[in-house]
Amino acid sequence: MSESILAAVMTAPRQPIELREFPRPDLPAGAVLLKTSLSEVCGTDVHLWHGRLAGVPYPIIPGHVSAGVVDAARGPVTGLDGSPIREGDRVVFFDVHRTCGRCRACTVHRTPTRCAARRVYGITDSANEGLFGGWARAIYLEPGVGIARLPDAVALDDYIGGGCGLLTAVHIAERAEIRLGDTVVVQGVGAVGLSAIALARIAGASRIIAIGAPQSRLALAGEMGADLLLELGATTPEARRQAVLDATHGEGADVVIEAAGAAAAISEGLDLARAGGRYVIAGHYTDVGDSNINAHQQINRKHLEIRGCWGSEARHFLRALSILERHPSIPFRKIGARRYALHELNDALADAEAMRIPKALVDPWQ
Numbered sequence: 001m002s003e004s005i006l007a008a009v010m011t012a013p014r015q016p017i018e019l020r021e022f023p024r025p026d027l028p029a030g031a032v033l034l035k036t037s038l039s040e041v042c043g044t045d046v047h048l049w050h051g052r053l054a055g056v057p058y059p060i061i062p063g064h065v066s067a068g069v070v071d072a073a074r075g076p077v078t079g080l081d082g083s084p085i086r087e088g089d090r091v092v093f094f095d096v097h098r099t100c101g102r103c104r105a106c107t108v109h110r111t112p113t114r115c116a117a118r119r120v121y122g123i124t125d126s127a128n129e130g131l132f133g134g135w136a137r138a139i140y141l142e143p144g145v146g147i148a149r150l151p152d153a154v155a156l157d158d159y160i161g162g163g164c165g166l167l168t169a170v171h172i173a174e175r176a177e178i179r180l181g182d183t184v185v186v187q188g189v190g191a192v193g194l195s196a197i198a199l200a201r202i203a204g205a206s207r208i209i210a211i212g213a214p215q216s217r218l219a220l221a222g223e224m225g226a227d228l229l230l231e232l233g234a235t236t237p238e239a240r241r242q243a244v245l246d247a248t249h250g251e252g253a254d255v256v257i258e259a260a261g262a263a264a265a266i267s268e269g270l271d272l273a274r275a276g277g278r279y280v281i282a283g284h285y286t287d288v289g290d291s292n293i294n295a296h297q298q299i300n301r302k303h304l305e306i307r308g309c310w311g312s313e314a315r316h317f318l319r320a321l322s323i324l325e326r327h328p329s330i331p332f333r334k335i336g337a338r339r340y341a342l343h344e345l346n347d348a349l350a351d352a353e354a355m356r357i358p359k360a361l362v363d364p365w366q
């Protein structure tokens with residue numbers, strides 16, 4: 001790789017993406033320079049572009065989940081599984097870094113995704129600090145970043161197609177505690193919802209009901225494992241509730257997963273869960289406003305359990321790799337609909353914003 005490295009920079013919200021050259025970084029001991037193979041444009045990148053996330057240190061190089069080949073390693077560097085990472089290895093890395101392991105969130109509450117020191121590649125790392133994002137021909141992996149070899153059996157397109165949505169979905173499945181034979185409703189068929197459907201199937205759900213739009217994504221939800229598809233625009237909330245009751249002996253779903261990111265989805269989701277069921281809310285990654293609920297009718301009297309789900313941890317990253325290795329038939333690659341070059345990322349954001357694609361792939365060498 002040359003001494004200057006091309007990257008696509010989001011300078012500020014609503015500004016066009018700019019191409020910039022960055023100097024090849026000097027590597028301290030334990031650091032790695034990754035030659036990027038593929039990265040992604042997901043819904044979070046659209047939120048970043050809209051300026052809807054707090055504390056983002058623009059300018060940034062977006063692209064949090066990425067894969068590449070080790071161009072240089074100032075060794076010894078070991079992966080999360082303890083094995084050595086060497087030049088030429090095909091690797092992926094956990095985008096969350098600098099989780100401190102010492103604060104109250106990390107130690108007392110055991111909620112490291114709420115650690116204040118935590119940073120995320122492509123989201124909370126500034127481009128002023130260097131190549132901390134996947135929309136670039138190389139990514140600087142600072143010492144301590146969780147690196148793993150991509151298993152030979154896992155196709156690059158499946159890894160990035162699943163990407164951040166799959167990591168989030170692994171965490172969701174854990175929070176949802178899906179049991180064998182459960183009926184699971186997934187609200188939303190974006191990258192997170194689609195992965196959550198596939199994982200609910202693996203986790204033993206007997207029936208999976210997907211609610212979402214547009215029709216093309218809903219069709220993909222069927223390919224990911226959903227049994228019943230309810231299109232948002234073509235059905236009323238009452239009709240959807242009736243469909244869920246009809247499928248569950250009139251009880252409602254054992255588990256409802258919110259991956260829609262719409263305020264109106266919350267009240268509906270509460271109504272779709274059975275009494276004593278569980279509702280996991282994971283789609284409200286940005287503040288989309290208040291949801292109107294009746295605590296007596298929808299929560300207290302129903303004896304309902306509601307759980308939030310924020311971010312992911314290294315164990316979700318490693319479990320995602322195991323799932324991809326074990327289940328090559330799940331078409332994660334179809335979530336990543338199209339490849340874009342670095343100079344096409346304004347188009348990629350526009351396509352993701354208009355929901356023409358669930359996720360765009362970034363090929364910085366195209």
Ligand SMILES: [Zn+2]
Nearest residue numbers: 100103106115
């Ligand atoms: Zn901490």
Ligand SMILES: [Zn+2]
Nearest residue numbers: 042043044164
């Ligand atoms: Zn993402």
